[in-house]
Amino acid sequence: MGTNRERRAAKQRRRDERRGVPAEPAPRSDVGRGLPPETLRALLRRAGADLAAGREDALGELRGLLAEHLARRRTEILTACDEVVVDVEAPVEEAPATVPPGLLAALGGSAHPVSTWADAAGASTEEAALATVRLLAATQA
Template sequence: MGTSNRERRAAKQRRRDERRGVPAGGPPPPDVGRGLPAETLRRLLRRAGVDLAAGREDALTELRHLLAEHLARRRAEILTACDEVVAGVAAPAAADLPDGLLAALDGSPHPVSTWADAAGVTTEDATLATVRLLAATTD
């Protein structure tokens, strides 16, 4: 008798796992989902802030295109990255930023998340406000 369908599928899965470096019989790798890794997202936010500060208005458009597919499904990760890049940033004296975000900078450990959740701000708007804040504080 030949091997069953189930046995063939299991063997195929073992070969895939072996190629991916998953130890035999070990737990499957964590599902990180689709989207940008956190470090890449933080770098993109910082770079967009520097570009915007340098007068490149198209930096926001480029960022929107890049994040378009990630915004809805990855809200928590994106807001966490926003919080991390503004950690330790003082509110700029004169900036065209939402008052709620500026107020959250004065003591909240998660200023962007706190402001976005309290004000019902979309992920895209919170991301763009973060980039504007970074641009306003770039020397």
């Protein structure tokens, strides 16, 4: 006979079968995908507002979040960046030097300005997200 753990697991499986519980849980499409897109957009907007209000640590907090949760999600991050800058019009008045000129140039000519700029400039995902936040901050200042 097996160990106590194996016997308990077998007993639980039999109970679950009688109750109609599936043996394998239904696969989730978002397993391992990190934050939902609406949460990511909200975080980018909040970081931009915090930076515009003078909270320089907002960038550090965003960097930590990107490194911890979103390291392999370039497509999703760039899509969120594109979506939060959709209403920003080029040229942004008095954009700080920290906003890349290529990103400002891409604002008017592309439906996906951050993605276009990041791919053309070879910018990392983190650099693109931080440039987006700086751009948002420049529009709120």
